[in-house]
Structure formats: C-alpha cells, structure tokens
Amino acid sequence: MASSSSSGLTFKLHPLVIVNISDHYTRVKSQMNPPPPTSATSNSNNSNGGENNQSPPRVYGCVIGVQRGRTVEIFNSFELLYDPSTHSLDRSFLEKKQELYKKVFPNFYVLGWYSTGNDAEESDMHIHKALMDVNESPVYVLLNPAINHAQKDLPVTIYESELHVIDGIPQLIFVRSSYTIETVEAERISVDHVAHLKPSGGSAATQLAAQLTGIHSAIKMLNSRIRVLHQYLVGMQKGDLPCENALLRQVSSLLRRLPATESEKFQDDFLTEYNDTLLVTYLATFTNCSSTMNDLVDKFNTAYDRHSRRGGRTAFI
Amino acid sequence: MDSAVAQKTWELENNILAAEAPDPSSDSIFHYDEVAQAKFLKDKPWANDPHFFKRVKISALALLKMVVHARSGGTIEVMGLMQGKTDGDAIIVMDAFALPVEGTETRVNAQADAYEYMVDYSQTNKQAGRLENVVGWYHSHPGYGCWLSGIDVSTQMLNQQFQEPFLAVVIDPTRTVSAGKVDIGAFRTYPEGYKPPDDHTSEYQTIPLNKIEDFGVHCKQYYALNITYFKSSLDSHLLDLLWNKYWVNTLSSSPLLGNGDYVAGQISDLAEKLEQAENQLIHSRIGPLGTSRKKEESQLAKITRDSSKITVEQVHGLMSQVLKNILFNSVGQQNRNEQPVSDPMIEA
Numbered sequence: 001m002a003s004s005s006s007s008g009l010t011f012k013l014h015p016l017v018i019v020n021i022s023d024h025y026t027r028v029k030s031q032m033n034p035p036p037p038t039s040a041t042s043n044s045n046n047s048n049g050g051e052n053n054q055s056p057p058r059v060y061g062c063v064i065g066v067q068r069g070r071t072v073e074i075f076n077s078f079e080l081l082y083d084p085s086t087h088s089l090d091r092s093f094l095e096k097k098q099e100l101y102k103k104v105f106p107n108f109y110v111l112g113w114y115s116t117g118n119d120a121e122e123s124d125m126h127i128h129k130a131l132m133d134v135n136e137s138p139v140y141v142l143l144n145p146a147i148n149h150a151q152k153d154l155p156v157t158i159y160e161s162e163l164h165v166i167d168g169i170p171q172l173i174f175v176r177s178s179y180t181i182e183t184v185e186a187e188r189i190s191v192d193h194v195a196h197l198k199p200s201g202g203s204a205a206t207q208l209a210a211q212l213t214g215i216h217s218a219i220k221m222l223n224s225r226i227r228v229l230h231q232y233l234v235g236m237q238k239g240d241l242p243c244e245n246a247l248l249r250q251v252s253s254l255l256r257r258l259p260a261t262e263s264e265k266f267q268d269d270f271l272t273e274y275n276d277t278l279l280v281t282y283l284a285t286f287t288n289c290s291s292t293m294n295d296l297v298d299k300f301n302t303a304y305d306r307h308s309r310r311g312g313r314t315a316f317i
Numbered sequence: 318m319d320s321a322v323a324q325k326t327w328e329l330e331n332n333i334l335a336a337e338a339p340d341p342s343s344d345s346i347f348h349y350d351e352v353a354q355a356k357f358l359k360d361k362p363w364a365n366d367p368h369f370f371k372r373v374k375i376s377a378l379a380l381l382k383m384v385v386h387a388r389s390g391g392t393i394e395v396m397g398l399m400q401g402k403t404d405g406d407a408i409i410v411m412d413a414f415a416l417p418v419e420g421t422e423t424r425v426n427a428q429a430d431a432y433e434y435m436v437d438y439s440q441t442n443k444q445a446g447r448l449e450n451v452v453g454w455y456h457s458h459p460g461y462g463c464w465l466s467g468i469d470v471s472t473q474m475l476n477q478q479f480q481e482p483f484l485a486v487v488i489d490p491t492r493t494v495s496a497g498k499v500d501i502g503a504f505r506t507y508p509e510g511y512k513p514p515d516d517h518t519s520e521y522q523t524i525p526l527n528k529i530e531d532f533g534v535h536c537k538q539y540y541a542l543n544i545t546y547f548k549s550s551l552d553s554h555l556l557d558l559l560w561n562k563y564w565v566n567t568l569s570s571s572p573l574l575g576n577g578d579y580v581a582g583q584i585s586d587l588a589e590k591l592e593q594a595e596n597q598l599i600h601s602r603i604g605p606l607g608t609s610r611k612k613e614e615s616q617l618a619k620i621t622r623d624s625s626k627i628t629v630e631q632v633h634g635l636m637s638q639v640l641k642n643i644l645f646n647s648v649g650q651q652n653r654n655e656q657p658v659s660d661p662m663i664e665a
Contacts, residue, residue, distance in 0.1 A: 015563070016381050018555055023378040023412070026549040028446055030348040079445035093441065100438055103417040104386075147554045154558045181562040185494045185575060186388035187381065188566050191556060193499045194377040194546050211497060211633045215640060217560075218567040222644075260645040270642065273573060277635040280584070284621075284628040287591070291621040294598070 453484030463502030
C-alpha cells in the first residue's frame with residue numbers, strides 16, 4: 001500500500017501543523033482518560049475511572065495551505081468531526097470551518113486531511129475519496145503518536161493517492177511521499193523557544209551564549225551528517241557497499257556547489273555589511289563613552305563645584 | 318552530546334524550570350474539568366483582589382499560532398482571541414485563533430463581523446472537542462514593544478468588567494525576529510481609581526519616540542504577569558525530532574537582511590532621542606543639583622542601553638553571516654578534502 005510516490009510533487013510541512021495535530025490528539029486522549037481526581041469528590045462524567053487505558057483514539061482533521069506549481073506547502077490545520085458509523089467526515093462542519101478560516105487566511109485552501117495512527121488503513125481511502133471533490137488530489141498526513149525514543153525520524157508521513165492497476169482493476173492506493181520542513185523565521189524562533197525553553201532577557205553575555213549555542217548545535221548536526229556521508233563513501237570505495245551511481249552523482253553535484261558564492265559582487269556586499277555592523281558598534285561605543293563622560297563630568301561638578309561657586313565659574317560644556 | 322551538557326548547565330545557571338522531560342501523566346493540564354471551572358467562575362475570587370492573577374501559562378501551540386499570525390500581519394496590527402481556563406492564580410492559555418479584524422489601534426471594540434466569527438468559531442470548536450472558553454485576547458505591536466496603549470487599556474478594562482477572567486497579551490513579531498527570542502507580554506489592568514501598592518518596575522524595553530507619550534500616560538494602570546510555557550509529552554517528543562530537520566533553517570537564517578528596515582528605524586529613533594537629551598542637557602546648567610540632573614542622566618543612560626541592545630543584535634547577525642561564509646565559501650582555500658556536504662546553504 002505504501003510504495004514511494006512518483007507524482008513529482010514536493011511537499012513542505014510547517015511545524016505548526018505538527019504541533020496542531022499533536023495538541024488535538026493529546027486533548028482528545030486526556031478527555032477520554034481523565035486524570036485521577038485530586039479532590040475527594042469524583043467527577044460524575046468519569047466513566048473510565050482514573051487509570052483505564054483505552055486504545056489511543058484516532059483524531060481527524062483537515063490541512064490547509066497553498067499549492068504553487070509543483071510545490072505543496074501545508075501551513076495550518078483544523079479539527080474535523082468523524083462519523084464512525086458511515087466512516088466519513090462531517091461535510092457541513094468542514095465547510096463551515098473552511099469559511100471561517102478563509103476569512104482570516106484568504107490565501108489558504110483545503111489541501112487534504114490528517115489523522116493519527118500507525119499506518120494508513122483501508123477505511124482511510126474512503127475518507128480520501130470523499131475529499132476528492134474538494135481538492136482533486138488531496139494529501140493524507142499521518143502522525144504516529146506513539147512515543148518511541150529510539151526512533152530518530154519524525155513520525156509523520158505524507159501519503160498521496162495514485163491510480164494503479166492491480167489485478168486488472170484500476171484502484172486508488174496510498175503512496176508515500178517525501179516532504180521537507182519549512183519554517184518562517186518567526187515560527188522557527190517560537191518553536192526553538194518552546195523546545196529548549198531559552199530564557200528571555202538576561203545580560204548580553206547570556207544572549208551571546210544563547211545565539212552561539214544554537215549555531216553550535218546546528219553546525220554539530222551538519223558535521224555529523226557529513227561524517228555519515230563520508231563513511232558511506234569510504235565504504236563504497238573499499239567495496240564493502242554496493243556502488244550506487246545515483247547517490248554518487250548527487251554527492252558530486254553537491255560538491256560542485258561549493259564554494260556557495262564566489263562572485264565579486266558578493267564579496268563587496270558582504271564587506272559592506274560587515275562595515276555597516278562595525279559602524280553601528282562604533283556608534284554605540286561612542287554613545288556609551290559620551291554617557292560615561294557625562295556622568296564623570298557631573299560627578300566632578302558635584303564634587304568640586306562647591307569650592308568655586310564665586311567667580312562665575314561655569315560648568316563644563 | 319556537548320551541546321546538551323552545555324544547555325543543561327546554562328539552564329541551571331539561569332534557573333529555568335521544567336528541565337525534566339514531561340511524562341504522560343503531566344499531560345493532565347490538557348484535561349478540561351468542566352465542573353471545577355464552573356465552580357471557579359461562580360466563586361469569582363478575583364473580584365476582591367485586583368492583583369489576583371499572577372501567572373500565565375501558555376501552551377506551545379498557542380504561542381506558535383500567535384507568533385505566526387502576528388508575523389503574517391507584517392507592519393499591520395493583528396488581533397485574535399485565546400482560549401483556556403484558570404488554575405488558582407494562574408490563567409492557562411491552551412489555544413489561540415485569529416480574528417478577521419485589522420488595525421485595532423483606532424477602534425475600541427472589534428466590529429460585529431468579528432463577534433459573529435467568534436461565536437461561530439467557538440461553536441465549531443466545542444463540537445470538535447475543544448471545550449475551553451475564551452480567556453483573553455492578543456494583538457501585535459509590530460516594532461514598538463509589548464505594552465498596552467491607551468485604547469488597549471480601555472478595551473481591557475471593559476473586558477475585565479464584563480468578561481472576567483480575561484487576559485491581554487501583546488506580541489511584537491518584529492522584535493522577536495530581530496532579537497531571536499520571543500517578545501511577548503501578558504497584562505491585566507487595575508480597576509478605575511485603584512492605586513497599585515508597590516511600584517514594581519517591569520523589565521525595561523525601548524519605546525519609539527512617537528509612542529512614548531502613550532506608554533507613559535497609561536503604564537501605571539496595568540501590571541504584567543509572569544509567563545511560563547508548557548507542552549505535552551508528545552509535543553516535546555515531536556519538537557525534539559523536529560530539530561533533526563530544521564537545524565538547516567537555524568544555520569541558513571539571515572537576520573541581518575530581514576531586519577534592515579527595522580534596525581534603520583531604531584537607529585533614527587535613537588538619534589532623535591539623543592537630540593532631545595542633548596537639548597535638556599544644555600539647558601540645565603549649574604542649577605539645583607539633584608533630581609532634574611538625574612533625569613537627563615538616566616535618559617542618556619537609557620539611550621546607551623538601547624544602542625547597546627541594537628548593536629548586540631547586529632553583531633549576532635553578522636556572526637552568523639561570517640560563520641556561514643567560513644563554512645561554505647572558504648573551501649577553495651583549504652586542502653582538497655573530499656568532504657561532501659549534506660545540504661548546501663545558499664548565501665542569501
């Protein structure tokens with residue numbers, strides 16, 4: 001059911017969608033399994049008791065965004081109602097929500113739907129087909145909410161539907177697609193903020209440390225990725241691993257992209273920027289100096305003025 | 318990993334709470350207890366104490382949504398509502414949503430259109446399983462800091478009369494991007510005529526000249542609440558994994574280029590303030606030593622602090638540019654190592 005996609009569309013996913021889905025899931029789960037009441041009186045609507053672990057609920061929702069040419073960018077998402085009897089999503093609810101979101105984000109439209117779970121199921125195809133009249137080729141975003149600390153990859157998969165001929169019958173099946181995470185600067189900063197709980201404010205030293213730590217971790221990551229590739233290539237050279245020409249071509253084209261920019265104009269712009277920053281630093285130091293100077297002069301005046309009030313001696317300029 | 322050790326050390330030094338990873342049982346904050354909430358609303362413990370609510374807890378999702386929405390407005394103020402609940406002396410914000418209203422600095426209330434939207438949205442949300450009520454509103458001050466303007470204060474006072482418990486949150490998306498950390502403030506107003514018992518000074522922030530009067534007149538009428546953030550266990554897990562993918566963006570972000578306008582505006586604003594300070598300094602000569610002299614001094618000191626802040630941000634931006642240059646442009650000058658790069662960064 002999940003082979004790799006061949007549609008050639010590139011998907012970009014924003015972290016907001018991931019956090020949205022995760023929040024939806026956590027909410028529904030905690031409403032179903034309410035925590036043990038701390039007070040003496042227990043809640044009346046507590047049908048499960050405290051510790052009853054039901055199977056994790058599946059939540060459903062819709063993802064919205066923009067599609068520009070071959071790039072599909074998923075910006076946001078919202079929840080939808082699922083009717084287990086008919087295995088379909090509540091249509092009127094979807095339309096109502098769509099209207100509301102259109103007012104605030106007029107550029108976005110429905111791109112597909114999401115759900116939680118381990119793997120795509122047969123019943124999902126039903127929902128997928130129903131959504132096809134809103135968007136001819138909807139995407140299906142699946143989040144696996146099981147927390148597995150061993151896995152290194154994001155448990156989010158994006159599926160598209162493709163028409164394949166199986167046993168002579170054309171059928172729609174889900175095919176997996178790859179995606180990249182795309183953020184705007186503000187999104188990145190707030191995700192960073194919540195993920196690492198960095199302190200806001202603080203002296204210049206802590207800010208510098210914060211900035212450098214962030215860049216340091218990013219570079220460390222880059223370094224480890226490079227090492228992995230390097231080891232792989234060395235292995236290929238020794239003959240331990242089978243030679244993969246496609247990969248070699250990619251690596252070689254990447255290598256040719258270095259140095260990233262080497263034009264005259266870049267150097268000029270870069271140096272101009274550098275000089276501008278140095279100028280700003282100079283100005284700030286200057287201001288700092290004059291402020292300190294002013295303080296000094298005032299203190300001097302305060303200390304020595306009394307002795308020479310007569311004689312019309314004026315203060316420093 | 319060295320970075321993890323460094324981070325933990327630093328967190329300890331800076332007294333950051335919640336250093337331990339939340340386990341699933343701590344997700345209890347997500348549970349909406351209708352009975353307890355209704356009881357709290359009936360009791361109204363805030364009616365007697367204007368300073369009742371002291372803390373705000375914002376969920377990761379709400380923060381993300383608010384910052385993204387604020388940033389998407391560019392230089393136009395945007396506003397929205399926050400949903401959540403209360404917990405003792407803390408207001409908990411679970412979610413936020415945007416309102417289709419623009420530029421509310423000139424309007425006291427959101428228009429009828431927005432009310433309809435609010436009602437529709439709350440209804441659909443309740444159906445979809447989000448049971449919390451509206452506990453506040455947020456809006457953005459792009460580029461001029463987190464504080465309540467005169468209009469904001471009167472709106473909030475009205476809200477606190479009729480829609481308690483209610484919270485006002487202000488976000489500055491421009492400063493967020495420029496400084497690399499989220500610029501956000503949560504406020505509640507004092508009722509009319511109430512004098513706050515102690516004069517606690519909030520964290521200093523620079524206010525542009527054209528807004529400073531508005532700020533000064535009203536700054537005593539409200540107080541700031543302490544903001545902490547929380548996230549669910551699944552959120553933490555996902556965010557950790559997310560880092561594996563978007564370290565690329567950290568490296569490739571170019572704050573210098575994105576904030577050119579803002580920084581230029583800040584510098585010219587500082588220049589005006591300097592001129593004002595200079596005039597005052599010239600005019601007060603020997604005169605009576607004491608308070609008047611101190612005022613100009615502190616103004617000059619303020620200007621110095623502002624200029625340092627701007628410079629620090631600039632230098633940070635330049636640092637990342639230089640680092641990127643070294644990483645990706647100086648390959649030709651090194652020895653020929655076959656070091657493939659996993660993801661090329663393009664100089665912005």
